[in-house]
Structure formats: structure tokens, C-alpha cells
Amino acid sequence: MLARRSAARGLLAAICVLSIISWAPQSTASSAAPPIQVVIEPDAGVTPLVNFIQGATHTLDGEIYAVSSNAVFGACKPPGAVM
């Protein structure tokens, strides 16, 4: 009798553990951003470059052969500056 009770309790405990595992939030796989994003023009337009410029928080260093895009100038200038 005692052995049966013990077995029943063990079974119940196992079910509870399984239930807890089943209901526990699924551990999300690490979905890190891909290290490289490809930008294809002319389809992408100015948006990827403008977003990149505006995403800089401390420093932005670069070299360029020619720049004349008003969208790029606008992204580079500080907020409030009048062009």
C-alpha cells in the first residue's frame, strides 16, 4: 500500500514537472542580427545609407569620392541646423 502511494506520488510529481516544462516560456533561440546586410542600388535608394548615418550615436568616420545627395546632407546635419 505504502509502495503504491509512493509510486503514485512519484508519477504525479513527474506529471507536474512535465507540465511545468511544457508551460514554461520557450527559450528563444538567439536571433542575432545578421552580421552583413546587402544594399543593392538603385532598388534600395537612400534609405539604408540615411538610416546608417542617423543610427550613429557617438562617432561617424568615412571617406567618399563624391557627395551631393540632399538626403545624405540632411541626415548628416545636426537637428535644427538650417541648410
Add this chain to the structure above:
Amino acid sequence: MVRLVLEQQPYGMGSYAADPAYNFLQTYVGQVRWGGQLAFRYTHASYLVADGARTFIGSMSWTDTGLGANRELGLIDTDPRVASAGERVFNADWNQRKLHSAPNAVVVSPDGARARILSLIATAHKSIDIYTERLTDPAIIRALIASHDYGLQVRVVTPSDASLASVHRHHLQVNDRSPAVYGCQSHDRRRQDAA
């Protein structure tokens, strides 16, 4: 803080073509300097490093045609090694110093780019696809011909008559056969707009 190095004479047009951008950036953005004074001929690079951590590098100039009309390819890379390499190149150019050893994470011209490209060609096993505004370097053309001789499929898209002429000439010099007969495919896409 924004720091930009600009080419002073883009398109061979003299500084008046770049002065408006220089003046705007100096007035509104931060620090700007002309490049190409000492260590190289032109600043033909196109890249940005944000916060020393993210890199935007591409073939496009930041013009309306470069960002909305031309076929251009760019990469946004979060690899810190690429960002560090970009900063090394930038700091050398910003300070008008020679880049004594090119970083491995990026291919830098004129500091060993040809050797890196030749190495890439030499390690291809099946095919080589090239999309370039100009292809006139004899060493690279010879390497492509050798790859084709070895059995690789070699395809070139170029809008440049000079590139096509160069490919033709080198094919003729090496094999006395035209590219069409030789098997190297080249697509002549006429330039419709400036870079």
C-alpha cells in the same frame, strides 16, 4: 562627431565640383578634409564607420545617381574587425599618413588590393562572376584567362568600352581568339549616367 574625407577633384572636374559639399559639411556637420594628398592618387573609397562598430561600405557615391539610378552594391557589416580596419584606414588618411600595413579584414588599395584579388581568383574552383565599372588591369585579366583555361566559368558584366577593349586585347595577345570564341562572357551595358 562626424569626420569625412572627400575627394577634391571628383570626375576630374576640379575642386569646384566638390567645394559645395566640402563647405556644407564643414559648416553644418563637423570636420571635413580633402583626401588623396600624399599616399594615393584619388580618394575613391566609399565607406562609413559608425561608433567604431558598424561599417557601411559600398561602390556607390552619395549622389542621386549613386543612390537611385546606378547599379551599385553595398554592405552593412557589424563585424568589429571590419570596423577596426575601416578606422585604421580612415585615421591614416585623415592624418595624411601612409598606411604601412593594410589590415586583413578589408581589401585596401593601393596597399595590396591587386594581390588580394589575384589570390581570390586563384582560389576559385568552379566559377568567377565579376561586376565592375572597369576591368583593365593586365595581371587580373591574365589571371581570369588562366582560370578559364583551367575550366572555370568566367563571366564579366561591365559598362565600360575600355574594359571590353582591354579584355579583347589581352585575349588576343594571349590566345589570338576573341572573347566570344574564347568563352568568356561579357555583357556590354552602356553607361547611361555618371557615377
